[in-house]
Amino acid sequence: MSTPARVALIIGSLREAxxxxxxxxxxxxxxxxxxxxxxxxxxxxxxxxxxxxxxxIANYTRVRKQLSQADAVLIVTPEHNRTMPAALKNVIDIGSRPHGKSVWTDKKVAVVTASPGTYGGRVSGLDVRKSMQMLSAQMMVSPEVYLGRAAESLDENGQVSERTQKFLKRFVDGFVEYIAK
Ligand SMILES: Cc1cc2nc3c(=O)[nH]c(=O)nc-3n(C[C@H](O)[C@H](O)[C@H](O)COP(=O)(O)O)c2cc1C
Structure with missing residues (x-):
């Protein structure tokens, strides 16, 4: 029996809610x-x-191991001041070093951004893509997902609206296919 594919999930927000x-x-x-x-x-x-x-640094070792053992990395992140949040950039930097031991080389990576604002945090997503290109990761190109007015796609229980579920299905299907490639 083949071992299951592994995805490492990074959430760019540290906020509880x-x-x-x-x-x-x-x-x-x-x-x-x-x-x-x-x-x-x-x-x-x-x-x-x-x-x-x-x-x-024990915490660095932990994340480097998680990322290097993953077949793919999924990043879901907000935008902070027109770029990715500092905590996300930090883990990207940690994974990229020591020189010659980057966990990102050839890693399959997909990014989704969400924001209550109109533009869906897309500059954050584009900046993740820019860093990943420099790091020779295999960035999933499409579909691109920058969820604008995202708070309106969630009800008070945090359930995703039907419309957004349909929109995200294309991303999930594409991501699953991408992992299997
Ligand atoms: C420091 C800071 C900077 C922000 N800058 C942006 C921004 O550049 N673009 C944007 O769309 N939203 C921005 N926001 C609003 C966030 O999109 C919003 O707080 C969002 O809910 C954060 O995602 P989260 O709920 O997953 O933490 C910013 C929020 C903070 C706290």
């Missing part, structure tokens, strides 16, 4: 059971410092 977490949970609920999804906790990571490259 994060809308991005709600969308991530919905997306994960639609991914077939044959694919294992494990969240990478990015809240407890010291700010990346190159001086740490030769030190044993």
């Amino acid at each position: 994060s809308i991005n977490r709600k969308f991530a949970e919905y997306i994960v609920s639609q991914i077939p059971d044959s694919i294992e999804v494990e969240e990478v906790n990015i809240a407890d990571l010291p700010l990346y410092n190159q001086d740490y490259d030769n030190q044993d």
Whole structure:
């Protein structure tokens, strides 16, 4: 029996009531059971410092291992001040070092952004794509998902509206296909 594919999930928001977490949970609920999804906790990571490259930082080791063992990484993130949140950039930097040991090389990566604003946090998503291109990751090109006015797609229980479910189905199907490639 073949081992199940593994997805490492990164949520770019540290906020307890994060809308991005709600969308991530919905997306994960639609991914077939044959694919294992494990969240990478990015809240407890010291700010990346190159001086740490030769030190044993337990939390860095944990996330580098999770990311390197994953067949694909799914990033669901807000936009902060027209770019990705600092906590997300931090884990990208941590994974990229020490030099020559990047976890991102050839890694399959997909990004979804969500924002209550009109533009859906798309600059954040585009900036993730830019970093991943530089890191030689295999970024999933389409469908692109930047969920605008995203708070309106969730009810008070955090349930995703039917319209948005339909929209996200194309992404989930594409992502599952991408992992299997
Ligand atoms: C520091 C900060 C900067 C923000 N900058 C942007 C921005 O550039 N674009 C945007 O669409 N929303 C911006 N927002 C609003 C976020 O999209 C909103 O807070 C969203 O709910 C965050 O996602 P979350 O609920 O998953 O934490 C910003 C919020 C914060 C706290």
